[in-house]
Each structure stands twice: as C-alpha cells, then as structure tokens.
Amino acid sequence: MRLKDITIFSPQYVGDNIDGDVSFVPMESLRNGTIDYKTIPLLKAKGKYTYFGNQDLLIAKVTPCFENGNIAIARNLLNGIGFGSSEIFVLRPNKEVISQYLFYLSQSRDFQDKACATMCGVGGLKRISPLFMRTYEFDMPSIENQQRMVTYLDTKLSNIDHQVSLLTSKRDAYLRLKKSIINHAVTRGLNPNVKMKDSGIEWIGEVPEHWRRMRLKDIAYLYSGLTGKSGDDFRCDNTNITKPYVPFTSILNNFKINSTDFPRVIMSDNETQNQVIVNDLLFLMSSEDYDSIAKSAVVNENLGEVYLNSFCRGLRFTSKDIFANFVNYQIQATNYRDALRFEARGFTRINIKIEKISSMFVCLPPLPEQRAIATYLDDKCAKIDTIVSNLDKQISRYTDLKRSLIDEVITGKRAV
Numbered sequence: 001m002r003l004k005d006i007t008i009f010s011p012q013y014v015g016d017n018i019d020g021d022v023s024f025v026p027m028e029s030l031r032n033g034t035i036d037y038k039t040i041p042l043l044k045a046k047g048k049y050t051y052f053g054n055q056d057l058l059i060a061k062v063t064p065c066f067e068n069g070n071i072a073i074a075r076n077l078l079n080g081i082g083f084g085s086s087e088i089f090v091l092r093p094n095k096e097v098i099s100q101y102l103f104y105l106s107q108s109r110d111f112q113d114k115a116c117a118t119m120c121g122v123g124g125l126k127r128i129s130p131l132f133m134r135t136y137e138f139d140m141p142s143i144e145n146q147q148r149m150v151t152y153l154d155t156k157l158s159n160i161d162h163q164v165s166l167l168t169s170k171r172d173a174y175l176r177l178k179k180s181i182i183n184h185a186v187t188r189g190l191n192p193n194v195k196m197k198d199s200g201i202e203w204i205g206e207v208p209e210h211w212r213r214m215r216l217k218d219i220a221y222l223y224s225g226l227t228g229k230s231g232d233d234f235r236c237d238n239t240n241i242t243k244p245y246v247p248f249t250s251i252l253n254n255f256k257i258n259s260t261d262f263p264r265v266i267m268s269d270n271e272t273q274n275q276v277i278v279n280d281l282l283f284l285m286s287s288e289d290y291d292s293i294a295k296s297a298v299v300n301e302n303l304g305e306v307y308l309n310s311f312c313r314g315l316r317f318t319s320k321d322i323f324a325n326f327v328n329y330q331i332q333a334t335n336y337r338d339a340l341r342f343e344a345r346g347f348t349r350i351n352i353k354i355e356k357i358s359s360m361f362v363c364l365p366p367l368p369e370q371r372a373i374a375t376y377l378d379d380k381c382a383k384i385d386t387i388v389s390n391l392d393k394q395i396s397r398y399t400d401l402k403r404s405l406i407d408e409v410i411t412g413k414r415a416v
Contacts, residue, residue, distance in 0.1 A: 001137065001138060001139070001140040002134070002135050002136065002137050003091065003133060003134060003135070003136045003138075004134040004135065006093060006094050006096050006097045006102075006140065007057075007091040007092055007093050007094065007097070007102070008091070008092040008094070009089075009090070009091060009092075009130075009133060009134050010050070010089070010090050011051065011052070011053070011056070011090060011092045012051060013046060013051040013081070015081065017042065017043060017046070018042050018079060019042075019043070020041070020042060020079060021039040021040060021041055021042070021078055021079070022039065022040060022041075022042045022045060022077065022078050022079050022081040022082060022083060023037045023038070023039065023040075023074075023077040023078045023079075023081065023082040023083070024037065024038040024039055024040035024045065024049070024082070024083055024084060025037060025038070025058065025074075025082060025083070025084035025085065025088065026038065026084065026085055027060065027062070027065060027070075027084075027085040027087050027088070028291060029084075030058055030060055030065070030070045030071075030072060030084070030085075030088065031070055031072065032068065032069035032070060032071065032072070033069075033071070033072050033103070034072055035058070035072045035074065035075075037077075037078070037082075039078060040083060042079075042081060045083035046083070048083075049083040049084055049085065049086065050083060050084045050085065050086055050088050050090060051081075051082070051083055051090070052074050052077075052082045052083070052084065052088075052090045052092075053074065053077065053080065053081065053082065053092065054074055054075060054076070054077050054080055054082075055073060055074065055075070055092075055093065055099045056073070056074045056082075056090050056091065056092045056093075056099075057071070057072075057073055057074075057090070057091040057092075057093065057099060057102050057103055057106065058071065058072055058073070058074055058084065058088050058089070058090060059071045059088065059089040059090075059091065059106060059128075059133070060087060060088060060089075061087050061088065061089050061127045061128045061130075062087045062121075062125060062126070062127050062128075063116075063119060063121075063125070063126045063127070064249070065087070066112075066115065066116070066119075066128060067112075067116065069107065071103065071106050071107065072103070073099050073100065073103055087127070089128070089130070089133050091133070096140070096143070097140065097143075097146065098143065098146045098147060098150060100150045100154070101146040101147075101149060101150050104149070104150065104153055104406050104409070104410055105138060105410055107402075107403065107406050108403075108406055108407050108410045108411075109403055109407050110138075110407070110411075111136065111138075114132065114136065115128045115132055115133075115136075116128075118131075118132040121231075139412075141412075148416050149409050149410065149416055151416075152409060152416040153405070153406060153409055156405055157402055157405065157406075160398050160401060160402050160405075163398055164395055164398045164399070167391050167394050167395050167398070168395065170391060171388055171391040171392065171395070174384050174387055174388050174391070175384075175388065177384060178380075178381055178384045178385075178388075179333070181377070181380050181381070181384075182329055182332065182333050182377060182381070183333045183335065185329070185373050185376060185377055186326070186329050186330040186333050186373065186377075187204060187205065187206070187207055187330075187333070187335075187363070188206075188207070188208065189208050189211075189365060189369065189373060190369075190372060190373060190376060191208070194208040194209075194210075195208065195209045196208060196209060197209040199211075199213055199361075199363050200213060201213065201361050201363075203335040203336065203338065203339040204335065204336075204361070204363060205335075207363045208365065210365065210366075211363045211364060211365050212363065212364050213361055213362075213363050214361065214362060214363075214364060215358070215359055215360065215361055215362075216315065216357060216358050216359070216360050216361075216362060217358035217359060219317055219318060219319040219322055219362075219364075220281075220315045220316055220317040220318055220319070220322070221315075221316055221318060221358075222313050222314065222315055222316075222354050222357060222358050223273055223274065223308075223313065223314045223316060224273075224274065224308075224310075224313060224314075224354075225245075225274055225307070225308035225309045225310045225311065225312045225313065225314070226245060226265065226267075226271065226274050226307055226308065226309055226310050227310045229265055229266075229310070232266075233265050233266040234263070234264075234265050234266075236264075236265075236266050239264065241266055241267070242264040242265055242266050242267065243264060243265065243266075243267040243305060243306070243307055244262035244263065244264050244303075244304075244305070244306045244307070245262055245263060245264070245265050245306060245307040245308060245309050246262060246276060246282065246303075246306060246307070246308055246309060246312070247262070247263055247309055248284055248287075248309055248311040248312055250262075250297065251282050251283070251284045251295055251296065251297045251312055252284060252287075252292055252295050254297050255297055255298070255328065255332070255381075256297060256298050256299075256300040256325075257276075257282065257297050257298065257299045257300060257303070258300050258301055259301060259303055262303075262306060265307070267307065271307070274307045274308050275305060275306065275307050275308075276299050276303065276306055276307065276308050276314055277299065277302070277316070278299050278300070278301055278302045278303070279298065279299060279316075279317060279324040280298070280299045280314045280315065280316050280324075281296055281297075281298055281299075281314070281315040281316075281317075281324055281327060281328055281331075282296060282297050282298075282299065282308065282312050282313070282314050282315075283295070283296045283312055283313045283314075283315065283352075283357060284296070284311060284312055285311060285312055285313050285351060285352050285354075285357075286310075286311045286349060286350070286351045286352075287311070287349070287350055293340075293341055293350050293352060294331075294337055294340035294341050294352060295332075296328055296331055296332060297328070298324045298325055298328045300325075313354060313357065315357070321364075321366075321367045322364070322367070322370070323367060323370035323371050323374055325374040325378075326364075326370035326371070326373055326374040327362055327364075327370075329373070329374060329377050330362055330363070331360075331362070336360075339360070340352065340356070340357070340360065343356040
C-alpha cells in the first residue's frame with residue numbers, strides 16, 4: 001500500500017468563507033504528538049498558508065524539525081478549520097486507516113530513515129521530497145488490527161512518556177538555574193556588596209554603579225552573511241572554487257564556535273566581507289522557530305577562511321575593551337533575549353532587522369571584570385551542561401525504546 005492510496009495529500013479548503021478566526025500552526029507550534037495552536041482570521045490565511053482539518057496528520061517537511069519528530073494529529077480546531085506553515089505536509093486519512101495508526105507509522109524507523117534519505121536543499125535547510133510522501137509503501141493491516149496496535153501502543157508509550165516527563169522536568173529545572181546564574185552575573189557582577197545604580201534600561205534594571213551603558217553600534221559593527229546563492233553553489237564538490245561557511249545550525253546549537261568541518265559553497269572574489277574572524281559574535285537573524293531567533297555564538301578561535309551564511313549576521317567589535325564571551329553571556333541572558341525577540345517580525349519566518357541589534361544596549365564592566373565574570377560562568381555552566389547532558393542521554397534512551405516498540409508493533413514483529 002502507498003500513502004497516496006489511503007490519504008489525500010495536501011487537501012484544499014473548499015468550505016465557505018467565514019468572518020472569524022481559525023486555528024493556526026506556525027512551525028514552532030508543531031511538536032512530537034502535540035500542537036500549540038494559535039489563531040488567525042480565515043480570510044487572512046486562505047490561499048496563503050497550508051490548510052488542514054480535524055484528524056489530519058501534520059508532518060514537518062524541513063530539517064531539523066522532521067528529525068525531531070515534529071509530527072502530530074490536528075484535533076479540536078477552531079471552527080473545524082486549520083492553517084499552518086508552508087513547511088508542513090498534510091495527510092488526510094480515508095476510511096481504511098486510523099489517524100493514530102498513521103501517526104505511529106510516521107514515527108517508525110523505516111519511514112523516518114527513508115524520508116531523510118530524500119531530503120534535498122541548500123544552506124542547511126533541507127526538505128523531504130513530496131514524491132516520497134505520496135509513494136511511501138508499507139504493509140497495512142486491517143482496521144481491527146490497526147485499532148489493536150494503537151490501543152497497545154497508547155498504553156505502553158504513556159508509561160514511557162511519564163518517565164520522560166519526569167526527566168524533562170528535572171532537565172528544565174537545571175536550565176532555569178543556568179539562566180538565573182547567567183542573569184545575575186551579567187547584571188550584578190560577582191561582588192555581592194557592590195553599589196548599584198539604575199541602568200536606565202527597563203529590561204536590564206539595576207547594574208553596578210561603575211558599569212558603562214553602551215549601544216552595540218558604538219563598540220562594534222554588523223556585517224551580513226552570504227546572499228544570492230543558488231542550489232548549484234552549495235552542491236558543487238570542487239574545493240578549488242568553494243569555501244567553508246558557518247551554517248545557522250552551528251549558531252543554534254553552540255555558545256562558542258570552534259574549529260570543525262563546515263559545509264562549503266561557491267564563493268566569488270567580491271564576497272570577502274562575509275568572512276568571520278576570531279571574537280566575532282554571530283547572530284541568528286531569521287528563523288521559523290521563535291525560540292531560536294536571536295541566538296548567538298562567539299567565534300572562539302581562528303577558523304581560517306570561513307564565511308557566514310545568509311540567515312545570520314556577524315558583530316565585529318571595534319573596541320579593545322570588550323571581551324566577546326562576556327557580551328555573548330549578557331545578550332543570551334533571559335531579559336536581553338526576550339527584548340531582542342520582541343523586536344522580531346514575521347508570521348511563518350521571523351526576522352530581526354540589523355538596526356534592532358546594533359541599537360541594543362549592553363552594560364559593561366572594566367575588561368578584567370568582564371573576563372572574570374565570563375570565566376565564572378564558563379565553570380558554572382559547564383557543570384550544569386554536564387548534568388543536562390546526562391539527563392538528555394536518559395531521555396534519548398527512552399526515545400529509542402519508544403521507537404523500537406513502535407517499529408516492532410507496526411511491522412508485526414511484536415504480536416498485540
């Protein structure tokens with residue numbers, strides 16, 4: 001059986017226009033098995049975003065969202081209508097298949113591996129082939145057997161999910177502790193007896209009275225990443241005409257950028273202004289995920305000739321009295337990131353304008369104190385990161401157990 005034989009792929013909205021809101025799902029709202037619905041007027045969504053209805057299966061088509069298992073069934077839609085990001089596949093099951101069975105099928109290792117093998121794209125942004133979604137083949141059991149499988153998996157997986165929830169809560173508590181430590185250190189310093197003053201910035205509050213308030217544009221300048229690249233520019237294998245570049249995922253997943261194997265892209269002679277150097281602070285300026293926007297990372301060592309991708313901007317300090325790691329900690333503090341993300345604009349893709357970054361204030365202690373605070377935070381955060389990493393490993397083992405259980409049931413290796 002092929003998916004197109006039992007589903008409608010990308011159904012179209014043919015209902016009446018209503019003067020009211022419907023459910024909306026930006027990419028960051030689609031998670032593994034759950035959806036955090038927003039709302040949007042139907043007349044604003046129709047013809048612009050991806051339509052779906054109740055019991056339709058939503059599958060993220062773009063990396064890394066798909067690999068993270070961002071797949072869920074649409075339920076309880078406002079006015080029975082939903083629209084979402086263009087980066088979502090929609091499968092509408094017919095009477096031969098149960099939505100929950102289709103969900104578990106999409107979670108199977110066979111489906112996931114084969115889908116990932118079809119991914120193509122440029123600049124670190126790859127998508128699953130729509131042809132794969134239509135033609136994926138599998139052995140489909142009867143409705144009765146589907147229901148038995150679903151009932152069995154629902155029961156077994158709920159127990160695993162409970163354990164994952166406990167570990168996740170513990171992990172989140174450590175991450176909140178990490179944010180709290182960073183926030184305190186980058187706004188109050190390490191001396192508990194220091195005299196404080198009002199910074200004059202609402203989201204910063206009080207700071208030590210000897211700290212200076214400055215705009216980023218007064219101590220650094222922003223430069224753009226690579227633009228105007230085509231697919232062929234990224235697919236070229238000739239290392240004589242291609243150069244390495246920092247993908248947005250390196251900034252998304254790291255606090256510091258160190259030497260590593262970077263992807264490559266064709267470069268022209270007039271693009272040297274996009275090259276990164278040590279101590280540059282790199283910002284993620286464009287993302288479909290609100291939680292990712294304004295993430296930043298420091299180029300912590302000389303990477304050689306490496307360039308910056310188009311979704312990011314580089315901040316290069318012009319003052320010698322700046323320690324880049326301290327500024328990065330201060331900008332990544334909760335209040336600062338919230339202020340930066342507040343400036344983001346967009347619906348399915350969120351963007352921050354360059355002038356919003358350059359006009360942001362930072363509060364700076366003298367250079368030796370910047371270094372001391374950054375060193376203190378490196379130590380504290382490393383210890384917390386180790387604990388979080390161990391919790392992530394436990395969560396990953398439960399995730400693997402879930403995947404194995406789904407595989408065994410869906411393929412018939414485990415009788416239910």
